Amino acid sequence: MLLNTAKVRVRFAPSPTGGLHLGGVRTVLYNYLFAKKHGGTFVLRIEDTDQTRFVEGAEQYIYDCLKWCGIEPDESPLHGGEFGPYKQSERKSKYWDYALQLIEAGHAYYAFDTPQELEQMRMDFKTNENPSPQYDARIRMKMKNSLTLTANEVEKLLQEKNPFVVRIKIPENEIISFSDLIHHEVSFDSNVVDDKVLLKADGMPTYHLAVVVDDFLMKITHAFRGEEWLSSAPVHILLWKYLFGLDEMPQWAHLPLIMGPSGKLSKRDGAKYGFPVYAMNWTDPRNNEFTEGFKEKGFLPEAFINLLAMLGWNNGTEQELFSLNELIDQFSIDRVHKSGAKFDYEKAKWFNHEWIKKSSSELLCPLVKPILEEKSISNINESFLKTIIDLVKERCPLLDDFFQQSSYFFIAPEELDTEAVKPKWKEDKAGFFNEMCNQLNQLNVWETTSIENCFKTLAAEKNIKPGELQLPMRIMLVGGKFGPAVFEIAYLIAKEETIKRIKSALIILNS
Numbered sequence: 175m176l177l178n179t180a181k182v183r184v185r186f187a188p189s190p191t192g193g194l195h196l197g198g199v200r201t202v203l204y205n206y207l208f209a210k211k212h213g214g215t216f217v218l219r220i221e222d223t224d225q226t227r228f229v230e231g232a233e234q235y236i237y238d239c240l241k242w243c244g245i246e247p248d249e250s251p252l253h254g255g256e257f258g259p260y261k262q263s264e265r266k267s268k269y270w271d272y273a274l275q276l277i278e279a280g281h282a283y284y285a286f287d288t289p290q291e292l293e294q295m296r297m298d299f300k301t302n303e304n305p306s307p308q309y310d311a312r313i314r315m316k317m318k319n320s321l322t323l324t325a326n327e328v329e330k331l332l333q334e335k336n337p338f339v340v341r342i343k344i345p346e347n348e349i350i351s352f353s354d355l356i357h358h359e360v361s362f363d364s365n366v367v368d369d370k371v372l373l374k375a376d377g378m379p380t381y382h383l384a385v386v387v388d389d390f391l392m393k394i395t396h397a398f399r400g401e402e403w404l405s406s407a408p409v410h411i412l413l414w415k416y417l418f419g420l421d422e423m424p425q426w427a428h429l430p431l432i433m434g435p436s437g438k439l440s441k442r443d444g445a446k447y448g449f450p451v452y453a454m455n456w457t458d459p460r461n462n463e464f465t466e467g468f469k470e471k472g473f474l475p476e477a478f479i480n481l482l483a484m485l486g487w488n489n490g491t492e493q494e495l496f497s498l499n500e501l502i503d504q505f506s507i508d509r510v511h512k513s514g515a516k517f518d519y520e521k522a523k524w525f526n527h528e529w530i531k532k533s534s535s536e537l538l539c540p541l542v543k544p545i546l547e548e549k550s551i552s553n554i555n556e557s558f559l560k561t562i563i564d565l566v567k568e569r570c571p572l573l574d575d576f577f578q579q580s581s582y583f584f585i586a587p588e589e590l591d592t593e594a595v596k597p598k599w600k601e602d603k604a605g606f607f608n609e610m611c612n613q614l615n616q617l618n619v620w621e622t623t624s625i626e627n628c629f630k631t632l633a634a635e636k637n638i639k640p641g642e643l644q645l646p647m648r649i650m651l652v653g654g655k656f657g658p659a660v661f662e663i664a665y666l667i668a669k670e671e672t673i674k675r676i677k678s679a680l681i682i683l684n685s
């Protein structure tokens with residue numbers, strides 16, 4: 175695919191209306207990868223023109239999310255840049271001239287209809303053939319706008335400061351087409367597109383006008399966004415044509431939807447099936463509705479980025495694990511699939527586990543330590559924790575799993591799975607462990623091999639198969655049927671603690 179890579183400028187343009195869904199972060203990622211691959215610029219633009227949808231904390235959430243993912247914008251409200259401001263609400267004055275230009279050229283018009291009149295229109299013009307009438311070529315000439323009123327009437331209404339909006343005048347019987355980098359040739363029949371509002375009664379542009387004006391003013395060369403925006407594309411294409419010329423238009427790529435267990439992946443799927451769909455935890459301040467995030471669920475950002483990249487893209491080989499730098503190096507938009515990408519939580523966990531296994535204990539230690547501390551494990555020695563991390567990370571698909579897999583190295587288990595031992599518990603085994611405590615106590619060198627030798631020699635003397643004794647020993651030290659080699663555990667928790675745990679378990683088992 176031939177692309178102008180000379181001065182690539184892409185943007186992620188979220189509306190701060192809530193937490194960031196998987197699909198949103200994948201949009202950021204693909205934009206970012208493309209920009210970095212082509213030595214371009216990644217712009218973060220906050221599209222906050224719809225004041226009625228303002229949600230406290232949502233903008234900060236976007237910054238925090240990008241930071242967690244390791245994606246740093248080159249230009250943004252926080253980073254600044256020569257094309258600012260990067261928040262549309264702060265660009266309000268820039269849009270009016272373009273709206274006026276469209277009105278003067280006959281591509282847009284003033285509309286004075288009140289909300290009640292619009293409601294009435296939807297009822298009056300409802301027919302079998304047109305069950306949900308829209309403000310379009312069929313209806314516009316029956317409404318109160320600068321196409322139906324005289325110039326004097328319009329002037330008067332404007333002077334009297336009657337509320338108005340500016341609507342685009344969608345042409346009739348036109349095929350609006352453009353070439354999408356993923357969907358290739360895409361065409362729309364203009365007769366099914368309504369006269370979208372471009373400028374609202376509060377003087378703010380709508381998303382449609384603002385996105386086109388800002389992409390132009392910010393010299394955006396490529397615009398990648400979710401497929402849910404494809405239906406808005408004809409309005410944007412027309413605005414480009416009328417205002418700046420189609421040659422100036424960025425190259426569009428509409429990214430495939432992310433599919434859940436039943437259709438498009440939604441917040442509800444997450445709640446229903448118990449997996450996160452947002453990047454980080456989010457509580458909607460309007461209704462306190464909580465949505466779980468990958469970060470808090472125990473995902474590493476490296477894994478999150480990796481699994482997102484693979485939702486709709488591959489490099490043409492079987493390779494699945496990629497670092498951010500490898501992704502930058504290998505990403506290409508023409509390998510993004512057209513069809514929906516299926517999200518599979520088990521596979522997501524697989525990615526995380528692979529990344530946990532790949533990560534050094536150095537990197538994992540500051541992430542695991544607070545998880546243990548939160549569950550009341552205190553005075554953690556970091557170098558000891560790093561040893562434990564290396565020993566158990568094979569068993570931890572999620573960061574939270576480190577608690578179950580390593581807490582017994584720090585504190586005695588609260589409960590013992592005695593049911594796993596009791597059926598085969600006999601006096602000879604009790605005798606073995608009593609004696610074992612004495613012998614361990616006398617060991618001069620406390621090492622994995624010396625503990626194992628002591629255990630095996632005594633088992634042979636007592637004529638009990640070592641295999642029958644290892645499970646009880648594990649339950650005594652760990653609490654359950656999991657963890658690395660039992661002698662290694664004994665070595666790490668040290669002599670005194672090993673003997674103490676065996677003795678207190680014996681009391682329970684013998685009772």
Ligand code: GLU
Nearest residue numbers: 187188189221385399403
């Ligand atoms: N503001 C839109 C959103 O919230 C951006 C769509 C686009 O990238 O054009 O997703």
